[in-house]
Amino acid sequence: MVILILKRLGIGLVTVLAVSLIIFLGTKILPGDAAQIRLGQEATEANVAAFRARLGLDKSYPEQYVYWLADFVRGDMGTSLASDVPITKLIAERYENTVVVASLTAIIGVPISLALGILAAMFPGTLYDRVLTLISVSLVAAPEFFTATLLVLLFVFALNVGNAVVVGSIEGKGIVELILHFALPITTLCFVIASQLIRMSRAAVLNVMSSPYIEMAILKGVPRKRIILRHALLNAIGPIVNVVALNLAYLVTGVIVVEVYFGYPGLATLIVQGVQTRDYILIQGLGMIFCLTYVVLMLIADIAAFVSNPRLRHPK
Amino acid sequence: MARQQDEVVFETRDLKINALRDDGTELPIVKGVDFKVRRGEVVALIGESGSGKTTISLSSLGYCKPGLKFAGGEALLLGNNVTEMSTEDLRPYRGEKVAYLAQSAAATFNPSLRINEQVTEAPILHGTKTREEANAKALELYHALELPDPENIGDRFPHQVSGGQLQRLMAAMALCGEPDLLVLDEPTTALDVTTQIEVLKAFKQVIKEEGAAAIYVTHDLSVVAQIADHIVVLYNGEVKEAGPVDTIIHSSKHPYTQRLMAAIKPLPEAGQGEETKDANAKSPALEVRGIDAGYGKGSDGEPAAMILRDVSVSIDRGKTVGIIGESGCGKSTLARVFAGLLPPVRGDIFLDGDKMNGDLGSRPRQQLQKIQFVYQMADTALNPRQRIRDILGRPLEFYLGLTGKKKEQRLKQLLDMVELPYAFAGRYPHELSGGQKQRVNLARALAAEPEVVLCDEVTSALDTIVGANVIELLKSLRAETGVSFVFISHDLSTVASFADEIVVLYAGRVAEQGLTDKVLSAPNHPYTKLLMSSVPEARVGWLEETIGTKESSAGIGGGVTMTDTGCPFFNRCPLAIPGTCDVTSPPKRMPSEKHVIECHREISELT
Ligand SMILES: Nc1ncnc2c1ncn2[C@@H]1O[C@H](COP(=O)(O)OP(=O)(O)OP(=O)(O)O)[C@@H](O)[C@H]1O
Ligand code: SF4
Numbered sequence: 001m002v003i004l005i006l007k008r009l010g011i012g013l014v015t016v017l018a019v020s021l022i023i024f025l026g027t028k029i030l031p032g033d034a035a036q037i038r039l040g041q042e043a044t045e046a047n048v049a050a051f052r053a054r055l056g057l058d059k060s061y062p063e064q065y066v067y068w069l070a071d072f073v074r075g076d077m078g079t080s081l082a083s084d085v086p087i088t089k090l091i092a093e094r095y096e097n098t099v100v101v102a103s104l105t106a107i108i109g110v111p112i113s114l115a116l117g118i119l120a121a122m123f124p125g126t127l128y129d130r131v132l133t134l135i136s137v138s139l140v141a142a143p144e145f146f147t148a149t150l151l152v153l154l155f156v157f158a159l160n161v162g163n164a165v166v167v168g169s170i171e172g173k174g175i176v177e178l179i180l181h182f183a184l185p186i187t188t189l190c191f192v193i194a195s196q197l198i199r200m201s202r203a204a205v206l207n208v209m210s211s212p213y214i215e216m217a218i219l220k221g222v223p224r225k226r227i228i229l230r231h232a233l234l235n236a237i238g239p240i241v242n243v244v245a246l247n248l249a250y251l252v253t254g255v256i257v258v259e260v261y262f263g264y265p266g267l268a269t270l271i272v273q274g275v276q277t278r279d280y281i282l283i284q285g286l287g288m289i290f291c292l293t294y295v296v297l298m299l300i301a302d303i304a305a306f307v308s309n310p311r312l313r314h315p316k
Numbered sequence: 317m318a319r320q321q322d323e324v325v326f327e328t329r330d331l332k333i334n335a336l337r338d339d340g341t342e343l344p345i346v347k348g349v350d351f352k353v354r355r356g357e358v359v360a361l362i363g364e365s366g367s368g369k370t371t372i373s374l375s376s377l378g379y380c381k382p383g384l385k386f387a388g389g390e391a392l393l394l395g396n397n398v399t400e401m402s403t404e405d406l407r408p409y410r411g412e413k414v415a416y417l418a419q420s421a422a423a424t425f426n427p428s429l430r431i432n433e434q435v436t437e438a439p440i441l442h443g444t445k446t447r448e449e450a451n452a453k454a455l456e457l458y459h460a461l462e463l464p465d466p467e468n469i470g471d472r473f474p475h476q477v478s479g480g481q482l483q484r485l486m487a488a489m490a491l492c493g494e495p496d497l498l499v500l501d502e503p504t505t506a507l508d509v510t511t512q513i514e515v516l517k518a519f520k521q522v523i524k525e526e527g528a529a530a531i532y533v534t535h536d537l538s539v540v541a542q543i544a545d546h547i548v549v550l551y552n553g554e555v556k557e558a559g560p561v562d563t564i565i566h567s568s569k570h571p572y573t574q575r576l577m578a579a580i581k582p583l584p585e586a587g588q589g590e591e592t593k594d595a596n597a598k599s600p601a602l603e604v605r606g607i608d609a610g611y612g613k614g615s616d617g618e619p620a621a622m623i624l625r626d627v628s629v630s631i632d633r634g635k636t637v638g639i640i641g642e643s644g645c646g647k648s649t650l651a652r653v654f655a656g657l658l659p660p661v662r663g664d665i666f667l668d669g670d671k672m673n674g675d676l677g678s679r680p681r682q683q684l685q686k687i688q689f690v691y692q693m694a695d696t697a698l699n700p701r702q703r704i705r706d707i708l709g710r711p712l713e714f715y716l717g718l719t720g721k722k723k724e725q726r727l728k729q730l731l732d733m734v735e736l737p738y739a740f741a742g743r744y745p746h747e748l749s750g751g752q753k754q755r756v757n758l759a760r761a762l763a764a765e766p767e768v769v770l771c772d773e774v775t776s777a778l779d780t781i782v783g784a785n786v787i788e789l790l791k792s793l794r795a796e797t798g799v800s801f802v803f804i805s806h807d808l809s810t811v812a813s814f815a816d817e818i819v820v821l822y823a824g825r826v827a828e829q830g831l832t833d834k835v836l837s838a839p840n841h842p843y844t845k846l847l848m849s850s851v852p853e854a855r856v857g858w859l860e861e862t863i864g865t866k867e868s869s870a871g872i873g874g875g876v877t878m879t880d881t882g883c884p885f886f887n888r889c890p891l892a893i894p895g896t897c898d899v900t901s902p903p904k905r906m907p908s909e910k911h912v913i914e915c916h917r918e919i920s921e922l923t
């Protein structure tokens with residue numbers, strides 16, 4: 001199993017490297033380079049050349065790539081072209097914001113969705129199952145801004161609780177306070193991930209439920225509750241963890257509509273900024289951060305799946 | 317509870333079960349069946365696949381597979397009609413009064429739970445035993461079923477024991493709650509003959525000791541003769557004939573029963589082998605010499621697990637070579653070497669007398685074309701998303717470059733050869749039965765116009781009658797096409813009825829090889845003898861006689877272990893010579909031309 005995990009780590013590393021190469025090359029084929037963008041149209045040739053040398057842009061591409069990657073590993077992602085602020089600092093603030101909202105969403109949304117999905121699998125074909133399936137399918141279809149609008153209309157205007165715009169510091173707040181503070185964006189995000197989680201966990205459990213060993217458990221007179229909780233869930237962990245990890249990765253890359261709608265400074269709005277100002281040093285950095293987050297989450301999911309597999313845990 | 321004899325434990329009265337079809341109509345599957353099971357009695361339900369055996373036996377648990385429903389009549393378990401109870405009402409019966417043993421233990425054990433938890437689950441849940449009592453009962457059963465390391469085997473996970481052991485552990489699971497009725501659904505069909513004897517013996521003893529009653533579902537009359545008291549013959553959801561085992565086996569009246577009797581494979585005896593005419597005595601179609609092969613990478617370039625040692629086999633043009641041996645002997649490994657899927661570390665492979673690369677990847681297309689593989693699991697070998705037309709069309713294009721009309725014409729011929737209607741070309745694999753899928757599989761191999769077709773356990777997953785039809789088809793194909801076959805099976809009777817030559821493999825070495833007649837008659841290698849004497853005969857009392865003999869008491873129950881020195885059969889051999897057999901490799905003895913026995917004993921001692 002250790003070898004398998006190391007293999008996955010290796011694959012993750014290769015993925016990150018490949019993505020870094022694509023990101024690097026991608027910014028190279030864009031017209032204009034960093035020096036030009038930073039100094040603007042009026043700058044003299046000499047000024048631009050000097051600035052280029054300072055950024056290391058006069059070196060060959062392979063050299064530039066190695067320096068850039070080495071800097072990244074050291075935690076230095078360069079300086080923003082738009083504002084002279086170190087990219088690391090820019091991203092760190094927003095990353096924290098996004099992670100706070102993503103984790104709060106996960107803490108509330110994941111257990112509820114899984115419980116709902118598994119419950120539906122326990123009573124397939126019942127009214128509860130059918131209503132839940134209907135809701136989760138229509139949630140997939142509903143765009144995020146629609147859900148958000150509905151929630152704002154309901155809570156802020158009709159019930160007069162919560163606030164529609166959540167600027168403000170998260171410092172010094174307890175988890176309950178945080179949840180209240182972020183109630184609307186979190187609820188919107190919960191709805192967004194819930195539909196997929198519900199459907200996938202239901203499908204994973206139902207799939208296991210059709211296997212011969214579950215039929216055997218039924219024929220042994222094992223109660224339905226125990227069949228699900230002891231016999232089926234253990235075997236469904238692998239696929240479920242995978243879906244959860246994918247959804248978390250989705251949350252961390254930032255949900256643009258929610259950030260824009262609620263005026264919340266997260267990573268997604270940072271990308272928009274980067275694109276608007278043609279600050280591709282910033283975009284490079286964000287790309288790498290997203291990729292890393294994704295790879296780490298997937299790695300965790302894989303390890304969880306390995307650990308839940310008795311054949312790997314207890315070899316012959 | 318009063319366990320008096322003659323008490324009827326289970327009874328069906330005009331039982332009817334229907335299948336629900338997609339369009340909402342119902343199709344009768346079981347059409348009014350009556351039979352009784354008394355305490356201490358084993359009733360066998362026999363019939364070919366689709367005759368409703370499993371469906372009827374499951375009714376005793378008040379259970380219908382998804383898509384089926386009870387449509388009338390009664391199934392009385394200890395006097396209670398279980399067809400009308402809800403799942404909740406049935407729980408106290410299931411696992412407690414009546415227990416079920418399924419065909420495949422590997423699929424029936426939950427892979428994520430330890431064995432002991434699953435064995436003791438029912439009585440603990442039903443509150444009839446405390447955890448300690450249940451564990452004690454389980455331990456007693458592990459001993460009774462002669463499982464290795466009974467104290468600790470329950471702590472293992474299902475994948476950590478062998479197939480035969482898991483099958484016996486399933487019996488322990490069923491018996492732990494001390495049920496009144498046992499339902500056994502083909503519990504030995506997937507096992508080697510030697511393991512089958514062992515499991516049958518354990519079942520029989522335990523049923524007697526526990527004073528239970530049993531329903532035994534099978535299509536194999538030879539097995540029924542060993543274990544049942546009464547036989548109910550089913551066909552198409554109806555009882556055709558019923559009576560005591562003696563009467564049915566020895567003087568059945570009904571034509572259908574007689575057909576079942578005829579489908580019993582003849583015992584492997586000399587004089588059965590099909591001697592096909594020598595077409596042209598050129599070089600053999602496929603030959604391997606001095607092959608060593610194994611899996612994994614060890615040190616110094618040797619495989620980590622060496623399986624085959626010094627194996628030489630030659631397959632003449634138009635002939636069939638049967639490869640036989642218990643599970644884990646290396647039969648499939650040898651087939652993989654033939655096919656080039658596993659390059660050997662030593663030894664040579666010849667095709668038509670020309671030396672050939674051991675690795676599939678570096679063989680030219682025209683060599684690939686000449687050797688085709690047919691797998692055991694027709695299901696997994698056919699792409700479910702392709703129509704039969706595309707499955708067969710690919711090799712026609714790839715190897716023969718056929719397109720358009722020519723391709724379609726050849727496709728028609730191929731389907732014709734395997735006796736399938738041309739209309740099947742438009743179907744998907746899941747729209748075919750098991751036997752039909754295996755025919756498509758064969759047709760695909762033949763599409764490449766090969767010289768040698770490797771068949772690995774092609775009939776093992778099919779029931780007797782369908783399997784016999786596939787063998788007939790293979791025979792006629794051999795006559796029609798002149799193709800050579802390598803036929804791998806753990807079933808000696810099937811191989812004996814079909815092969816010109818037999819190779820008996822044990823622990824990766826050739827124990828004996830030669831013409832079918834020679835291999836099946838004395839002198840014999842002790843392992844061949846064990847295999848031959850383990851094939852059940854369709855007569856009452858055979859099991860007891862066989863268990864008593866010296867060969868089986870030594871050989872049954874042992875598993876195949878690979879050894880580096882001496883004869884691998886040493887620990888199971890009744891003729892073993894300690895000090896010789898376990899230290900030096902046995903010499904090759906040749907009682908007649910082309911007949912080889914590897915054994916330290918003289919030929920005269922092996923008769
Ligand atoms: N991929 C593999 N890696 C390591 N060992 C293997 C591998 N495949 C098979 N073996 C081992 O090689 C030996 C021979 O296996 P093989 O599949 O050839 O047996 P077989 O005679 O075909 O058995 P069966 O009748 O069960 O199909 C067994 O001990 C098996 O455990
Ligand atoms: S060599 Fe010895 S152990 Fe092996 S089969 Fe012959 S007598 Fe038995």
Ligand SMILES: [Mg+2]
Nearest residue numbers: 647648772773
């Ligand atoms: Mg095999």
